[in-house]
Amino acid sequence: MRPPTSSFRDTLRRLIWPAVVMMLTLLVFWRPSVPIASMEQDNQRSADDRAAMSQASGPPWHYGSTLARYTLILYADLECPYCRAYVPPLMAWIERHPDIRLQWQHLPLAMHEPAASQLAALAECAGEAGGAEAYWRTISWIYQHTQGEGLGLPDGVLHPFHEALRACLASERPLVIVRAQADGAADNGIAATPTLHLRDERTGQSLWLQGPIAGDALLSAMDLIVTDDPASELAETTELSAVPDGNKPR
Known part of the structure; x- marks a missing residue:
């Protein structure tokens, strides 16, 4: 070819x-x-995730998805050693469970005053200035730096934005919020921290829990409040009972 x-x-x-x-x-x-x-x-x-995690202006301040079905109301004292150990892992747990969000309620105990209310006012001023993100950052910062048990912050330790918050701290605004939340706790008979109130926003069912309740037990509590009679089942669930006397929250 x-x-x-x-x-x-x-x-x-x-x-x-x-x-x-x-x-x-x-x-x-x-x-x-x-x-x-x-x-x-x-x-x-x-963008949707960020929007869901964004928070409306407080108080009361929320941490977690605005789309969450459940709200976990935490009554806490910023000088309480049990709260100090419990709040950081609780916030991390909330981040992993988008069906529940955290709501903060101030309950400064008399034994920790005046430091407890002063630190609560600091958190409220941070929230007023910078919104929810600044509020929760300040909660974490306080627990990282306070001496606890009513001793407050060490001498010379100031919040990074202390100067910017000076006017708010000098006003009555933050303490009015703190006192109102503490009065609300007293009206509900709450006298120890941490105390938790789990609420189903869809059905209105709720459950009171005392002490630093672990994540697995919180999941069990969420299951309980969708039943017809959560109170009777709760009595049979030892994980959700108050902590032993030797470790009583305060």
Whole structure:
């Protein structure tokens, strides 16, 4: 067979080359379309997650998804050693469970005054200035730095934004909030910290829990309040009872 002539090869090249160019063009413009769409979906999901985790202005201040079915109301004292050990892991647990959010209620105990109310006022001023994120950062900062048991912050230790909060701290606004929340706790007969009130926002069912309740027990409590008679079942659930006398919250 006679080998193809150069003119034949040129003709073949002219016919194939436009097709190759067209295929490359399609690949360039078509291939990224899938990851771009995926990225847009991921960005939308991230935006939705951020919106769900964003908080309305307080007080009372909430931590967790605004879409959560359950609210865990925490009555706490910023000088309470049990609260100090319990709150950081509780906040981390809330982050892993989007169906429940945390609500803070100040309950400064008389034995820890005046430091407990002063630190509560500091947290409220931080929230007033910077919103929920600043509020919860300040709660964490206080527990990291306070000496506890009514001793307050060590000498010379000031909140990073103390100067910016000076006007608020000098006013009565934060203490009015703290006293109102403490009075509400007293009206409910609460005299120890930490105390928890778990509420199902869908049904209105609720459950009172005393002490630093672990995450697994909180999940059990969430299951209990969707039953017809959570109180009777709670009496049979030892994990949700108050802590032993030797470790009584205060």
